[in-house]
Structures are given as structure tokens and as C-alpha cells.
Amino acid sequence: MGTRVKITDPEKLALLYERFRDVCLVEKEVWKEIFMPREVSQGPVRTNIQDRYDVEIDDPAVEDTLDANISLGGAALGAAIQEYRQHIGFYRCS
Numbered sequence: 001m002g003t004r005v006k007i008t009d010p011e012k013l014a015l016l017y018e019r020f021r022d023v024c025l026v027e028k029e030v031w032k033e034i035f036m037p038r039e040v041s042q043g044p045v046r047t048n049i050q051d052r053y054d055v056e057i058d059d060p061a062v063e064d065t066l067d068a069n070i071s072l073g074g075a076a077l078g079a080a081i082q083e084y085r086q087h088i089g090f091y092r093c094s
Helices: 010-027 060-070 074-083
Strands: 004-006 033-037 050-057 088-093
Touching: 010 033, 010 060, 010 074, 010 088, 050 060, 060 074
Parallel strands: none
Antiparallel strands: 004 088, 033 050, 050 088
């Protein structure tokens, strides 16, 4: 297994919470990994290369709450994610 880096940048976290919400809504369950397009600071961008992020939820009750909100739609799930964001961690894997 490669190294894992915890994401702490607020702007990146906002994107990851949004992506997490979208993936959970599409898959109809709480996902433990998500993919985002790779960030490239210069040069050509290959759109088929993505970074993988592990999602860790430190409280089973929070995971159950998120799971229950999936069926209520994007707004409800987004609100639950914002409410419990301190329990949701993202780790970039390399």
C-alpha cells in the first residue's frame, strides 16, 4: 500500500465533500473511496488520470445517519455531510 496524506486544505475539502455527496447519491450507499481529476499545476492535463482518496468516517452512527439521508436526496445528504464533516476524513493515496 502506498503512502496516505490527510487532506486539510479547506478549498480541497469542500470539493471532496461535494464529490463524496455525488458518489453516494449515484451509488445509493456511503462510499469509502472516491476519485477526483488529478491536479496539474502546469503543462498538458490528461483527463483520464485521477487521484484516489480514501474516505474515513470515525463514528458508525454518523455513517448510519449519512446512509439514511441518501434516500432523501442531495440537499439532505449535503446538509448531513456538512453537519458531520468533522467525522469525515479524506486521505489521498499514492
